[in-house]
Structures are given as structure tokens and as C-alpha cells.
Amino acid sequence: MRWPAPGGGWPLRGALDDLARRARLGGTGPPGGGAAPSGAGATAAALGGLTAREREVLRLIAEGRSNREIGAVLFISAKTASVHVSNILGKLGVASRTEAAAVALREGVARSNPQ
Numbered sequence: 001m002r003w004p005a006p007g008g009g010w011p012l013r014g015a016l017d018d019l020a021r022r023a024r025l026g027g028t029g030p031p032g033g034g035a036a037p038s039g040a041g042a043t044a045a046a047l048g049g050l051t052a053r054e055r056e057v058l059r060l061i062a063e064g065r066s067n068r069e070i071g072a073v074l075f076i077s078a079k080t081a082s083v084h085v086s087n088i089l090g091k092l093g094v095a096s097r098t099e100a101a102a103v104a105l106r107e108g109v110a111r112s113n114p115q
Contacts, residue, residue, distance in 0.1 A: 046092045047107055054091070055109060057084040062101040062110030 050058065053074075060070045070081040085097065094100050104110040 047103070047109065049091050050088065054084055054088050057081065058088050058100060058104045059110045061085065061088070061097050062104040064101075 047055075056074060057070055060073060065073070067078045067081040067085060070076075070084075071078040074081070085100075088100055089095070089097075092100055092103055094103060101110070105112055
């Protein structure tokens with residue numbers, strides 16, 4: 001299958017690219033068309049994509065708080081906290097809360113000795 005030239009081709013391509021970008025899935029270009037960013041630079045850039053609330057949740061994750069505890073601190077439900085945690089993991093490109101906490105500490109979002 002040939003991919004159309006930029007600016008031409010499929011009528012839905014622009015809408016699909018926009019949807020994919022908003023869902024943080026990447027573009028609709030050809031498979032293998034580009035490498036995903038990796039390393040500390042990519043993580044630092046991903047931190048810029050976090051909302052203010054997600055940064056608060058990330059700080060609490062770094063403190064070792066559970067979803068229930070995060071919810072209590074931020075006056076939200078544990079389920080809402082869970083959704084924030086999932087979004088954070090996806091945006092940072094990490095697989096676990098532990099990795100997210102490490103990113104938060106490395107990038108200065110959280111302190112190593114919370115008080």
C-alpha cells in the first residue's frame with residue numbers, strides 16, 4: 001500500500017492524525033516511519049505534557065501513596081486517581097509507578113525526602 005503525499009490523499013487523514021495526536025498514539029503515517037523518542041530527553045519532554053493535576057499526582061506517586069491516599073489528599077475518588085496514574089504512565093512512557101516515581105525524582109518534580 002502506498003501512502004499519499006503530505007497534503008493530499010485520503011480525506012480523513014487530517015482528522016485521523018489529529019485524533020492520534022490528541023490520544024498520544026502518534027501519527028497515521030507508514031508503519032516504521034520513525035523512531036519513538038527515548039531516553040531522559042524524551043522523558044523531560046513528556047513531563048511538559050503533564051497537566052498541573054497530573055504533576056500533583058506524580059508528586060504523590062513519588063511519595064509512595066496509593067490511589068486511595070492520592071484521592072484523599074486531592075479530594076477526588078480513588079478511581080479518578082487511578083485514571084490520572086494511567087495517563088501519567090502513558091505520557092511518560094513508563095511501565096510502572098516505580099518508574100514514574102524515579103522520573104519524578106530525577107526531573108525534580110518530587111523530593112527524595114517528603115515532609
